[in-house]
Amino acid sequence: xxxxxxxxxxxxxxxxxxxxxxxxxxxxxxxxxxxxxxxxxxxxxxxxxxxxxxxxxxxxxxxxxxxxxxxxxxxxxxxxxxxxxxxxxxxxxxxxxxxxxxxxxxxxxxxxxxxxxxxxxxxxxxxxxxxxxxxxxxxxxxxxxxxxxxxxxxxxxxxxxxxxxxxxxxxxxxxxxxxxxxxxxxxxxxxxxxxxxxxxxxxxxxxxxxxxxxx
Numbered sequence: 001x002x003x004x005x006x007x008x009x010x011x012x013x014x015x016x017x018x019x020x021x022x023x024x025x026x027x028x029x030x031x032x033x034x035x036x037x038x039x040x041x042x043x044x045x046x047x048x049x050x051x052x053x054x055x056x057x058x059x060x061x062x063x064x065x066x067x068x069x070x071x072x073x074x075x076x077x078x079x080x081x082x083x084x085x086x087x088x089x090x091x092x093x094x095x096x097x098x099x100x101x102x103x104x105x106x107x108x109x110x111x112x113x114x115x116x117x118x119x120x121x122x123x124x125x126x127x128x129x130x131x132x133x134x135x136x137x138x139x140x141x142x143x144x145x146x147x148x149x150x151x152x153x154x155x156x157x158x159x160x161x162x163x164x165x166x167x168x169x170x171x172x173x174x175x176x177x178x179x180x181x182x183x184x185x186x187x188x189x190x191x192x193x194x195x196x197x198x199x200x201x202x203x204x205x206x207x208x209x210x211x212x213x214x215x
Contacts, residue, residue, distance in 0.1 A: 003036040010050035011037075014066055017052060023070045028078070031100035032070065037063075039121060040091040059111040061207050063091045064153070068204060075174045075187050075201065076149050078103050083144075085166065086129075087137035088153035088209070092118030096127040098151070105129035106144050108137045110210065137209060140166045147171060155183040155206035164190065176206045 015029050023029060038049035040063060045055045054062045064072075073094070078084065080102040089095055089109035095118065098105045107129050109115040115134040122128050133141065137152070138160050145166035152163070152175035159177060167173055167190045176183035182203045189197040 003039070007036060007038055007050075014050040014052070018067060018070050021067055021070075023067075023074055025074045025078075027101050028070060028073050028097070031097045032066065034100045035093065035096045035127065036125065037066065037093055039125065040093040040096075057091045058113045058117060061090055061111065061114060063093055064206070069094050069097060071201070072151060072153070072174050072185065073097060073101075075185070076151055076172060078149065082148040083130075083146075084149045084151060085141060085144075085147040085163070086151050086153065087140070087160075087163065089118045089132065090114055090153060092122045094151070094153055095129055095132075096122060096125065099127040099129055103149075106131045106133075106141050106147070108133045108135050108141065110135065110137060138162060142166060149173070150175075152176065152209065153206070154209040155204075156209040160209075164188065164196065169193075176204055178203075181205060 038046045078101045084103045086107040089107045140163050146168040150173040155176040157179045173188045177186045185201040187199045
């Protein structure tokens with residue numbers, strides 16, 4: 001697992017770029033400085049891993065722009081030891097950032113190829129989540145609920161009500177919502193079992209959130 005001085009230098013440049021874009025959470029920036037993004041990509045993309053770009057990964061999915069990862073995570077307001085449910089493990093990069101922030105991460109991936117890849121890379125770099133599951137993200141993880149925070153890393157055409165049920169009162173869920181090619185990055189705060197505060201943070205492009213699993 002090679003993480004050279006060149007890679008670390010490129011990460012520092014990326015952090016400066018993210019700060020210029022308004023990322024101010026120092027714990028988030030430290031975590032992104034710690035996580036070697038190039039290891040989550042195919043080697044052909046290694047030289048570009050610290051540019052603000054998305055890249056194709058297995059199962060016709062993508063790894064998000066670093067700025068998108070940073071913006072979503074900053075909206076989540078992560079605190080140490082919080083119990084966080086992540087829907088869509090993908091390559092595992094976002095998972096690793098949350099783990100590096102010392103959160104207790106529970107993550108679900110519906111694509112078996114990505115589940116296997118992320119499970120291995122997170123183990124190799126010693127940033128393993130509390131629990132990693134191959135399953136349907138729409139169902140969440142009711143066995144481990146309630147969660148302090150929920151992060152959905154794929155675009156949902158409709159709001160997954162089952163996930164809101166698994167959120168603690170006072171907890172936050174960050175989710176891209178929209179039926180078209182673009183989604184509105186949205187944050188919900190759970191005020192009670194029947195009451196939520198909603199905020200919107202602009203248009204983004206995410207892969208679609210799908211139910212069931214794909215082997």
